Amino acid sequence: MIGTLIEGKYQILRQLGAGAMGAVYQAEHTGTGRRVALKVITGDLGNRQEIIDRFWREARAAGRIDTQHITQVLDSGVDRDRNLPYLVMELLSGEDLQGFLKQTGPVTPDLALRIIAQACLGLQKAHEAGVVHRDIKPAxxxxxxxxxxxxxxKLLDFGIAKVVMEQAQGTESAGLTKTGSMLGSPLYMSPEQALGSKQIDHRSDLWxxxxxxxxxxxxxxxxDHITGIGELIVEIIYGHVTPVQHFAPWVPPEVASVVHRAVQRKPEERFQSAAEMLAAIQRLLPQGWGITEDLLVPLPDVIRARVEPRLPAPSSPSLPDVPVPTFLPQHPQADLAAPHPGHTGGAMARSHATPPHASPPKALMAIGAATLITAGVLAGGYVATRRSVEPAGAARAQAWVAASLKAALAAPAPSAAPAPTTPAPSTPPAPSTPVRTVQLEIIPREASVEVDDKPAHASDGVVEITGTPGSKHRVRVFMHKYSTATEVVITEAGPPKPARVVLSFSSAGGRSQRGDGATPGQTTSRTGGSRIFE
Incomplete structure (x- = not known):
């Protein structure tokens, strides 16, 4: 294509990039001398009429989106000499986010939020025009x-976008829907897109x-830890999204809550619009979402060394109502070594300074026991309803309630200590031993768990273990007739070792396997993978 003339007016100068559906070239308009980006369909796709029809519908839709955060479509047509459909777009200078992150690694929460806020502005306009991108990713x-x-x-490449406008729905056949159902980049696919659902809407882009x-x-x-495409699809649809603070403990909980809300597996539990997601981010960016060159730097070591309070497990899918924080540095020259003022007080700080509660009297214990029993009945009913094909869920809930009730009834009643007749000599307090609570992932999520030979409650496949750094805990995962036991060590910082326990099971042929596909005793560096138990 280099040096060729498209439609008698666009001179191809050089190739800028290529993908599964086409290639993009830098071209020059022979009449005005303007440099543009010219995109064409390549390969066998150019011979498929349904792909060409979709190409034109999406080109018209993208051209109608009026926002500076989406690449402008300037012209379109078919080169008659080559029968080659083409799009002409504005030529951009800069780099895509994927290439930038490949060079820098993680960036400051402030910069990350500014980038996503601007992407929300582009998606908001696209969704209002009835266009779902379906391939949102850093590239x-x-x-x-x-x-x-x-x-x-600027959002690029609406090449596999789904046009959901009324006029497009009337012309799109089942074959076209099938063509585009699984197109996209698997690492960023929503669960409904990975399933190939026809009911994909704008909330897939928010995931x-x-x-x-x-x-x-x-x-x-x-x-990132998953290497097989089939295993990846299963993990996206049925697995557990590890909280972002697990890999990036420096991320403040307010920022982690935005991530958590966006990647809810059920679309109705995510942000319901790009405008809603933007509003949540806007509260965390009181100085606005403009991006300057001096902000495009790697994450400073002083921020990477921080360990922020962990985002608590939410009781509802809604975001916590937090005030506008001041924890985000607004400029690289800010005092990055100073502690976050937004974390020196308020509910988040108070949660780490709450004194231990005194032992309750037996009357309150009886009320608590009755409450536990009622909660256990409700929890057991919920688990049995949700997992009707898997009775182990209800059994685990009942075992947890029974163990909690037994521990409550076995607690000794508090006794009044005699008042001392003489003041006791003051002694310096003994140094406190640090205690950490870590999260351990269980595969499959439906399995029952014991920690140190006691039933443990697993919330969506995650069990919390509390102990001092270096302490060892016996974890047993079991389901039906299968069982796996391992020793988990709490580390000084970060996740426990190992960070995931996968249940071993017997295949149809009698060979013992694990939920991640490895045989028992086999050493593997992969931590991902899950298997659906029927």
């Missing part, structure tokens, strides 16, 4: 250079945007 988020050292995020934010904060996606 399609371009940090375009502007005047005065500014950068602007993908949440994964991109996860990557900007942690330097990796939640699924």
């Amino acid at each position: 399609n988020m371009f940090l375009a250079r502007r005047d005065a050292g500014e950068r602007m995020v 993908s945007l949440g994964v991109a934010l996860y990557q900007a904060l942690a330097g990796r996606t939640p699924f």
Whole structure:
């Protein structure tokens, strides 16, 4: 294509990039001399009429989106000499987010939020025009250079977008829907997109945007440890998204809550619009979401060394109502070594300074026992309803309630200590031993768990273990007739070792296997993978 003339007016100068559906070239308009980006369909796809029809519908839809955060479509047509459909777009200067993160690794929460906020502005306009992108990822988020050292995020490549406008729905056949159902980048696919569902809507883009934010904060996606495409699809649909603070403990809980909300497996529990996601981010960016060149730096070591309070497990899918924080540095020259003032007080800080509760009297214990029994009945009913094909869920809930009730009834009643007749000599307090609570992932999520020979409650496949750094805990995972036991060590910082326990089971042929596909005794560096138990 280099040196050829398209439609008698666009001179091809050089190739800028290529993908599964086409190639992009830098071209020059022979009449005006303007440099543009010209995209064509390549390979066998150019001979398929349904792909060409979709290409034109999406080109018209992208051209109608009126926002500076989406690459402008300037022209389109078919080169008559080659019968080659083409799109002409504005030529951008800069780099995509994927290339930038590959060089820098994770970035500051402030910069990550600014990038995603601008992407939300572009998606909001696209969704209002009835266009679902379906391939949101860092490689399609371009940090375009502007005047005065500014950068602007522009969304690229609507090549596999799904047009959901009424006029498009009337012409799109089942074959076209099937063609586009699994197109996209698997690491950033929403669960419904990985399933190939026909009911994909704009909330699928918000999942993908949440994964991109996860990557900007942690330097990796939640699924980087998975190497097989089939295993990845199963993990996206049925697995557990590891909290971003697990890999990036420096991320403040307010920022982690935005990520957590975006990557909820059920679309109705995510942000319901790009505008809603933008509003949540906007509260964390009181200085706005503009991006300048001096913000495009790797994560400073003083921020990487921080360990922020962990985001508590939410009781509802809604975001916590937090005030506008001041924890985000607004400029690289800010005092990065200073502690976050937003974490020196308030509910988050008070939660780490709450004194231990006194032992309750027996009357209160009886009330608590009755409450536990009632909660156990409700929990057991919920688990049995949700996992009707898997009775182990209800059994685990009942075992947990029984163990909690037994521990409560066995607690000794408090006794009044005699008042001392003489003041006791003051002695310096003994140094306190640090205690950590870590999260251990269980595969499959439906399995029952024991920690130190006591039933443990697993919330969505995650068990919390509390102990001092270096302490060892026996963890047993069991389901039906299968059982796996291992020793878990609490570390000084970060996740426990190992960070995941996978249940071993027997295949149809009698060979013992694990939930991640390895045989018992086999050493593997992979921590991902899950298997669906029927």
